[in-house]
Amino acid sequence: MTEPAAQWLELSLVVDGELAEAVAEVLSRYAPGGVAVESTGIRDKTEGEGVPKGPLRVAAYLPVDHRLSEVRRQIEEALGHLSAIRPLPTVRTRWIR
DSSP states (O other): OOOOOOOEEEEEEEEOHHHHHHHHHHHHTTOTTOEEEEEEEEEOOSSSSOEEEEEEEEEEEEEOSTTHHHHHHHHHHHHHHHHHHSOOOOOEEEEEO
16 A cells, blocks of 8 residues: 655744744745744743743644645745845755645
8 A cells, every 4th residue: 555645744943932933924924724833842840831941943834735836935935035134044844644
């Protein structure tokens, strides 16, 4: 039996808190389901929830369809404009079934 083709492409960047909001705004323009922002670490707290610390991972999920190449180009262009203000890390990609 063959494996099913990927249905989504995950694009993610690990950035500091200042950049996370700007990167999330850019990615949300192209991701139909919005974006996810996750802490890369949790500081222990004696009472209640842990407190986020460290860089944040901002991820968007794009459907794999006939528009994917064009959407990726538009995202690269938009992130390029943002990186002119402040350098960004390389975008990581992962295919999801």
